[in-house]
Every structure is written in C-alpha cells, then in structure tokens.
Amino acid sequence: MDHTRRDALVGSALALSVATAGCLDFAAGEGPQGPDGTPPTLDCDDDAFVRLDRPFEGSVTETVVETDATTLELSTEGTTETYGQSLRLILRNTGDDPAPTLGEFAYSIQRETGDGWLDVRGSTTGEAVELPRTEVSLDAGSTYSWDLTLTEAGIADAVDGLDLTVCPPLGPGIYRFVYWGVVGAPPIGAEFELVG
Numbered sequence: 001m002d003h004t005r006r007d008a009l010v011g012s013a014l015a016l017s018v019a020t021a022g023c024l025d026f027a028a029g030e031g032p033q034g035p036d037g038t039p040p041t042l043d044c045d046d047d048a049f050v051r052l053d054r055p056f057e058g059s060v061t062e063t064v065v066e067t068d069a070t071t072l073e074l075s076t077e078g079t080t081e082t083y084g085q086s087l088r089l090i091l092r093n094t095g096d097d098p099a100p101t102l103g104e105f106a107y108s109i110q111r112e113t114g115d116g117w118l119d120v121r122g123s124t125t126g127e128a129v130e131l132p133r134t135e136v137s138l139d140a141g142s143t144y145s146w147d148l149t150l151t152e153a154g155i156a157d158a159v160d161g162l163d164l165t166v167c168p169p170l171g172p173g174i175y176r177f178v179y180w181g182v183v184g185a186p187p188i189g190a191e192f193e194l195v196g
Helices: 005-028 152-156
Strands: 064-066 071-076 080-082 086-093 099-101 107-113 116-119 121-123 136-138 143-149 173-179 188-195
Touching: 071 173, 071 188, 086 173, 086 188, 143 152, 143 173
Parallel strands: 080 188
Antiparallel strands: 064 071, 071 086, 086 143, 099 136, 107 116, 107 173, 173 188
C-alpha cells in the first residue's frame, strides 16, 4: 500500500482537529458555571448547605469609612475580573490613630441577586457557621490585604480553619467584597464584575 505526502497531511490535519476540539471542550468547562447576570436568588442543590448570614445591618459605604479616631480606605486593583484570576484588595488605616477591628476574616463575598446581596459561601454540615473574629487593632498606616483566587475553591479556602463551600458555582455577574470588621463603623465594600 502506497502512502502519499497528501495522505500524511490529511491524517495529520484530522488528528490535530480532534486534539484541538478536545482542548476547546476542556477550556470551555473552566469558566464560570453558575447563573448569569442577576439571578432571582442563589439556590444550592445540596440540602445540607447553609449560607453564611449577613453579619451587618444597613447599607455598605463605598470604599472609605471614618471612625471617631481615624479613616480607613478599601482599594482594589480593578472592577472587572476574569474567573480564575486573582482579586487583590487592601484595607488601609490612612489616619493617625489605631482602629479596632474584628480581624482579617471579617468580610463577606456577596453576589447581587433579586433578593439583594447574598454571600456566595456557606457550610455543607447542615449547620450555620460563623467567620472567625479576633479583636485586634489596625495601627495607623497598617493594612489588611487579601489576594482571592476567583474560583469556588479559591474563595472557599481563603478562611483558615473553616470548611466552607461556594454554592451555586460562580457565574458572570456583579459581586462585592465587604469588610464589616471595623468596630463602631459601617461596613465598606468594593464591587466588581466577574466575567468568563
């Protein structure tokens, strides 16, 4: 049986197209798989899932909050983030005096829904859990910083010593990071859009 150069090229092209199709299918599954836009609410198929409560009342101040003694500012590197990338946030005490806080884990990651802003995280133990709170002072000029990987595992694993899950999966839409741990002050937040 004689094989021509053309037969070899056709065979190679076919093999390449099959391999590429497999890569595209794999890549397509790596983006956000949750509801798109502004869902009515966040539904989880796991009956044991208990969403984190909203630990603060009232509205969220934009990115700056003033206490009786000092000023704190929350900043982020961008307002549009791609699924799987990192979201970097910094809370800085820009005033001259220390600020009492509830520690670095006193934050919520919420999604905008028809029911309002809901935390994307929760527990699958069937029982409510609370985020760790440690009363510490954030000195003048000092910061808390977060580098959150925008995946379900990246967000769920960001709190040490607490077994959390994100449910439903993240989807393209509007989210916000809210730090509610400044004692005696309203929470501050930064919104961002998650894209595929």
